[in-house]
Amino acid sequence: MDDTNAIIQYGLNALQLGSFYALIALGYTLVYGVLRLINFAHGDVFMVGAYIAFFVSSFLLSPEGLACGQTTAFVLTLVLTTILTSGVGVTLERVAYRPLRRQGAHRLYVVITALMCGILLENANLALLGASSRTLPDLIHKEVINWGGVTITNLKILIFMAAILVFVLLQTIVMKSRFGMAMRAISWDPFAIPLMGIPVDKIIVFTFVMGSGVAGLGGLLYGMAYVKLENTMGMMMGWKAFIAAVVGGIGDIRGAFLGGLLLGAVEALVPAFLPSSYKDLISFSILIAILCLRPTGIFGVPLTTKI
Amino acid sequence: MKKYTLNFFFLALALALIAAAHGNWLDKYTINVLIAMGLNIIFAVSLNLVNGYMGEFACGHAGFMCVGAYTASIISLMCFSAKFTAAPLLPAWLSPVAFPVIMAISGLTAALAGFLVALPSFKIRDDYLAIITIAANFIIISLIENLDVIGGPRGISGMSRTVKAMTATLDIPWMVIWVILGAYFSIMVIYRLVNSTYGKGIPAVRQNEVAAEIMSVDTNKMKTVAFMIAAGLAGLAGSLFAHTYGTVNASSFGLLRSTEGLVMVYLGGMGSLSGSIMAAVAFTLLVEALRLGLPALNVFLHQGHLLPASFDLSQIWNWVIIPLILILLMRYRPEGLMGHRELTHIFPSLRRLITLK
Numbered sequence: 046m047d048d049t050n051a052i053i054q055y056g057l058n059a060l061q062l063g064s065f066y067a068l069i070a071l072g073y074t075l076v077y078g079v080l081r082l083i084n085f086a087h088g089d090v091f092m093v094g095a096y097i098a099f100f101v102s103s104f105l106l107s108p109e110g111l112a113c114g115q116t117t118a119f120v121l122t123l124v125l126t127t128i129l130t131s132g133v134g135v136t137l138e139r140v141a142y143r144p145l146r147r148q149g150a151h152r153l154y155v156v157i158t159a160l161m162c163g164i165l166l167e168n169a170n171l172a173l174l175g176a177s178s179r180t181l182p183d184l185i186h187k188e189v190i191n192w193g194g195v196t197i198t199n200l201k202i203l204i205f206m207a208a209i210l211v212f213v214l215l216q217t218i219v220m221k222s223r224f225g226m227a228m229r230a231i232s233w234d235p236f237a238i239p240l241m242g243i244p245v246d247k248i249i250v251f252t253f254v255m256g257s258g259v260a261g262l263g264g265l266l267y268g269m270a271y272v273k274l275e276n277t278m279g280m281m282m283g284w285k286a287f288i289a290a291v292v293g294g295i296g297d298i299r300g301a302f303l304g305g306l307l308l309g310a311v312e313a314l315v316p317a318f319l320p321s322s323y324k325d326l327i328s329f330s331i332l333i334a335i336l337c338l339r340p341t342g343i344f345g346v347p348l349t350t351k352i
Numbered sequence: 353m354k355k356y357t358l359n360f361f362f363l364a365l366a367l368a369l370i371a372a373a374h375g376n377w378l379d380k381y382t383i384n385v386l387i388a389m390g391l392n393i394i395f396a397v398s399l400n401l402v403n404g405y406m407g408e409f410a411c412g413h414a415g416f417m418c419v420g421a422y423t424a425s426i427i428s429l430m431c432f433s434a435k436f437t438a439a440p441l442l443p444a445w446l447s448p449v450a451f452p453v454i455m456a457i458s459g460l461t462a463a464l465a466g467f468l469v470a471l472p473s474f475k476i477r478d479d480y481l482a483i484i485t486i487a488a489n490f491i492i493i494s495l496i497e498n499l500d501v502i503g504g505p506r507g508i509s510g511m512s513r514t515v516k517a518m519t520a521t522l523d524i525p526w527m528v529i530w531v532i533l534g535a536y537f538s539i540m541v542i543y544r545l546v547n548s549t550y551g552k553g554i555p556a557v558r559q560n561e562v563a564a565e566i567m568s569v570d571t572n573k574m575k576t577v578a579f580m581i582a583a584g585l586a587g588l589a590g591s592l593f594a595h596t597y598g599t600v601n602a603s604s605f606g607l608l609r610s611t612e613g614l615v616m617v618y619l620g621g622m623g624s625l626s627g628s629i630m631a632a633v634a635f636t637l638l639v640e641a642l643r644l645g646l647p648a649l650n651v652f653l654h655q656g657h658l659l660p661a662s663f664d665l666s667q668i669w670n671w672v673i674i675p676l677i678l679i680l681l682m683r684y685r686p687e688g689l690m691g692h693r694e695l696t697h698i699f700p701s702l703r704r705l706i707t708l709k
Contacts, residue, residue: 083479144683153409154682156479157614160411161675161682164611168671280607284490287483326494329487336484337472 050194055313057261061201061270063309064208066201068263069286070293070301072216074135074258078219079252080111082152083174085159086137088283089166095274098168099179101125106182119184126265127258134257135250137162137253143246153154161349163280170276178275204266211259212302218255219298228252232296281325285312288332303343358706366532373525383528384422385640387596390419391589392632392664394538397625398585398615403614404622405546406578407558408473409482412489413586413613416462420587421594422496424458428514428595435510444517451518451530462587463580465492466614470579474572489610496602507601511594527596538585543625543708545581554578555623581600582704608671615678621688642670 068093075082104110104116113121140208141162145155188199227248233236239245267282268274288306293300308328315324335342369386373379378386399413429435431442431450442450469488473481497505517527545551553574556564565571594600612635620631649664659665681688696703 083483141679143682150682150686152478154686156409156482157618157683160482161611161678164608165672165675165679166424168668168675172666172668172672229544284486293481305605320498322498326491329491329494332487333472333484333491336476336480340476340480 047297053195055317056193056310057197057201057311059313060306061204062312063306064204065263065267065270065282065305066265066286066289066308067208067302067305068211068259069282070290070305071211071298072260073290074293074295074298074301075215075219075252078288078298079231079249080146081232082142082155083159083287083295084207084256085156085283085287086141086163086166087256087260087282089170089279090130090134090137090162090285091260091264091282091286092170092255092274092276093133093260094126095181095268095278096174096264097129097133097261098122098126098265098268099181099274101129102182102184115186118120119258121261122184122240122299123265126261128261130234130261130264131254131258134253134260137257138250138253143249163283167276167279176276176278180272181265181274183321184269200321204270207262207266208302211262212298216257216298217316219239220303224248224251264305285328286304288328290342291332291340292335294342297342297344300342300344355704355707358702366536367375367399369532370525370528373528382432383525384596385636387527387531387592389633389636390535391422391593391596392612392616392636393535394585394589394592394628395613396620396632396635397535397538397542398582398589398627399555399613400617400620400623400625400628401542401578401582402546402619404624404628405554405558406575407555407622408575408578409478410484410489410579410582411467411482411607412469412492412612412650413582414605414607414609415489415492416465416583416586417590417593417609418492418496418600418602419465419583419601420458420462420590421605422502422590422602423461423587424454425508425511425594425600426502427454427457428511429508432514432517433510446520447514448521448526450477451514451526451595454514455534455588458512458591459584459588462590463584465587466579466583467576467580469583473575473579486607486610489605489607493602493606505601505603507599507600507603510602512598515595515598519709527592531592531596534588538588538627539629540708541581541585545577546625558623577643600702612679613672615681618678618681618686618688622693623692624688624690624694627688627690627693630690630695639670642673643667648672 067126068089072090073084076082076087081093102118102122105113105121121278140160142155145158183205185200185203187217190197190199190202216314219223219228227243228251230241230243231245231248235245267278285308286305290301291304293302293304295301308331311331312328313322315327319327373383395413395417399410401459402410402413426436430437430456431448432440432444433536465488469485472484476484486643496502502508515527522658546554553569553571554577556567556569557571557574557578560570564574589598590605616631616635617628619635620627620629646665646667646669650659653659653665654661690698695707
């Protein structure tokens with residue numbers, strides 16, 4: 046009996062970690078699906094989202110600020126964090142990526158810019174806010190639910206529900222709405238689409254809004270689950286989420302979600318066999334293996350290049 | 353004789369540097385900056401072979417430096433100290449002879465690691481290759497940090513013993529000499545490779561891989577060669593790094609150091625050897641200028657009450673400025689200072705003053 050309980054407990058932890066990977070991986074996949082650009086700064090947008098959540102919630106809860114009740118504060122933080130983080134993503138697009146796109150720069154230059162934007166965000170955060178890690182104030186009343194020996198917190202349920210909800214929402218938007226059709230069309234043929242009267246820049250901004258908003262939500266939930274915020278958390282989480290997106294087939298929403306959960310499961314399994322410091326090693330080895338053996342991931346369709 | 357003017361100039365410069373280091377005419381700080389400059393030159397020039405001449409995008413170059421640094425440290429500690437073995441394996445007077453061998457072995461080990469990274473590059477290009485190389489960088493660091501035998505996350509130290517052994521044998525500034533020789537060796541290897549008939553295949557891969565393949569360039573082989581040489585030279589830089597500072601730590605060879613390499617290569621110009629060298633020199637000076645300039649600026653801004661008293665400008669701003677340079681570079685001058693040209697293309701008169709063979 047104890048063994049099964051332990052396994053279920055492992056599974057639940059894996060589910061929580063996987064949900065975070067999925068939330069961030071969705072952002073990678075959305076942008077890649079439209080622009081064929083790997084937005085390396087996305088992990089750091091997630092980190093900025095967590096810090097925004099920290100500042101917003103501290104302001105809302107503190108007596109010097111608005112002194113809201115816990116529930117009001119949570120809802121307001123959720124909304125504000127999502128909006129503000131999408132602002133960060135859109136700024137990044139406007140300031141860094143769009144000028145390069147207008148120039149028709151080589152895609153390598155865009156990739157370098159993205160990587161550097163990530164490093165810039167990470168270190169600017171450290172330089173401006175200092176090295177001390179922050180703790181997010183309590184936003185929901187934590188309850189432990191006990192189901193026949195298996196304990197689960199309401200926070201874990203919330204995180205998993207949020208991941209599923211976001212996944213379903215994005216999948217519907219991309220596959221069913223006119224916006225989504227335009228998004229898919231741009232990746233199909235970026236030159237013909239403006240001729241069809243589709244506002245390409247608007248669609249791209251919308252994509253960044255969605256991707257970064259989801260990252261902001263992820264940042265808030267991450268802060269609530271793991272409490273401690275550090276400026277370096279974005280890079281590692283970002284890379285792991287990226288691995289998740291690649292495992293699932295980058296560019297595919299289902300792939301990002303499934304890949305996130307899979308990677309979460311693998312990482313939760315590692316400590317059972319090896320010291321937990323091997324986690325990164327295993328994840329990155331998976332990345333290289335997938336890229337060499339099946340670069341399209343689970344759901345991806347191979348892209349043919351014309352010569 | 354005229355065509356050797358610059359050759360003699362550089363030789364004289366190198367000798368003057370060694371003499372200055374020997375006679376303590378330069379203080380330790382200046383010497384360290386000069387050594388860092390030499391290491392950066394090796395690092396930038398070798399990365400330029402892959403990122404510039406071959407046009408691939410590898411950004412895990414520091415990983416190879418890490419491999420080289422650790423290999424050199426382990427061998428050096430085994431040979432000249434009792435850290436891993438019961439007693440030093442070699443007598444101390446042999447160290448000046450053994451050191452180049454150690455450098456060569458660490459270069460070869462790094463080249464082997466480079467070979468492993470070159471394999472995926474046959475099929476994969478552009479941003480995916482960037483990912484593979486970054487992942488390789490992370491894997492190397494993670495692997496070393498998990499090996500407790502070689503210090504794990506604490507790193508490894510004690511290589512200064514080897515340097516001391518060399519100094520005890522003959523009292524000259526050994527590390528300065530080795531760094532100068534290493535930089536010279538790296539520059540000559542890359543120069544001769546890309547200017548040879550064989551090496552012309554490397555720029556061919558950049559210009560058009562398919563066309564190069566049709567023109568009977570074995571692109572896979574070219575990629576392997578370029579990756580292995582670049583990684584080997586980075587490993588050489590790593591071995592010099594380990595012995596200059598006497599201590600290595602895997603975490604100091606992360607993505608940030610790889611980024612430094614990228615900044616140098618793209619600042620100097622992709623596919624420009626002289627550009628890389630100048631950029632490496634300029635970059636080292638910039639880092640030192642920031643190291644000295646930021647505290648000064650901090651004091652100045654505080655005196656003018658332009659900054660709140662609780663806020664200090666720290667060295668972290670280095671790492672805001674360096675990525676920013678690259679971002680601006682990509683936006684306004686992606687071909688770098690020199691583009692694909694060399695200094696001798698811009699100033700043709702220089703060609704009469706220098707002989708490179």
